[in-house]
Amino acid sequence: MITALRMPESPEAAAEAAARGGRVMAGGTVVMGQVNTGPFDAAELISLRRAGLSGVRVGEGVARVGAMTTFAELAGQLGFLTTAIRTLASPTIRNLATVGGNLFVPQPYGDFAVCLLALDATVEFAGGRETPMSAWQKRPGEIVTAVRFAIPDEGTWFYHKAMRRKLNSAAIVTVAAVVTHDDARIALGGVAPEPIRSPAAEAAVRGRPLTREVLDAAGEAALADIAPFDDAYASAWYRRRVLPVHLRRAFQGESASQGEPASQEGRASQGEPASRGGRASQGQPASRGGRASRGDGAHQGDQRDEEG
């Protein structure tokens, strides 16, 4: 039974309230469902809605995204993330769901956390502490105030999410990566209890051309790093089976021919990764993003029928 909903007006006040045992709520898309269907494990709910944590700041190649920024607000502000954001739930959920909240949702949700891991983001907390995503050990009661990351150079960002449907479904496998000529960060969702980096896949592609052979080797190598699970969307067996394919597709799309390097042009024509410049210049929110970017999701209305 919830006896109070608090709306602290600063992150520090929110941290104090959380230290007293309240449950923190960001956009509410997960917490309110639990409140509605009960039983609920806290007496107090702490909404961050008035804590002053929304907004996106970009400067000197670095983006700082306030924890309470919704995905609808974020869409269109950082063009390279448009494709990824459009794979997160539905537009109506993205009007509520926040960047900070996404860090706390259980797998196979939380695709944006996978992106942040690949971006080597820094997480900022109330009180001034910060930590790299990759080293973050979650503690109860901590209040995330923002995430910060360097915007990847054009052509170095890759994202692919395999779902049961083309829209509004959880991850079977999510792949997000930043790969430059001499470095590689590859993050995976849907294949472990938390989003993970795959050091084995990173080693397999680091410093190599993104050919079919290299990517196939990376996909096989990644299997050493995962701990997949069964759920209503897919079995652990299936996730393991399809991970190498989807890891390759993150870089080459579905139609790339064997042995061909993932050329800049090839990528752009998949409508998926890396066309940061092009999308940013459209200056539009994701929900109405250019029709050219629809190449990855030529969804049909009756596709939804297969859900049941």
Place this chain on the structure above:
Amino acid sequence: MASSVVNLTVNGREQEFLARPAESLLTSLRDRLGLMAAKRGCAQGSCGTCTVLVDGRPVMSCLVAVETIEAAEVRTLEGVADGERLDEVQQAFLDGFATQCGFCTAGMIMTAEALLAENPDPTEDEVVEAISGNVCRCTGYRAIIAAILDAARRRLDAAAERLDAAGRTLDAGGRTLDATGRRR
């Protein structure tokens, strides 16, 4: 557990009521204000039948703690028709047999209203994406998508006709319209 006073503007009318801690906007609409169009479906944001507009944006009202949107402007299906006259989206749903059991209809229409307000001439893909959070368990999506596209066409046609006749953009009630046929 102390209830608190909440103020909202709902369908243009100011409302003041008591809400329990963490009460959802959906519960307030249905149980406090007697507005029954938004339906209680899954109660966890999966089905979309409780979709209403909060400050113009479509959200699932079961996921909004009503105390957190104090002073917001809320629009529900009850606020869409002009008296007895259905608006274009409602009329297109009726004419196109876009309801089967009707349980998803209120949410579908509100999501469509938000889409058409932002994008008066959507493609089919854009309609599909917009309603991707609204489940029709009868699986009548084809008729719903067609009705939303039809409603967009009706609004654009009506706006064009009014322009031709009077040389300025007024609707039947004399209200000024913007270039896309929406009431200002």
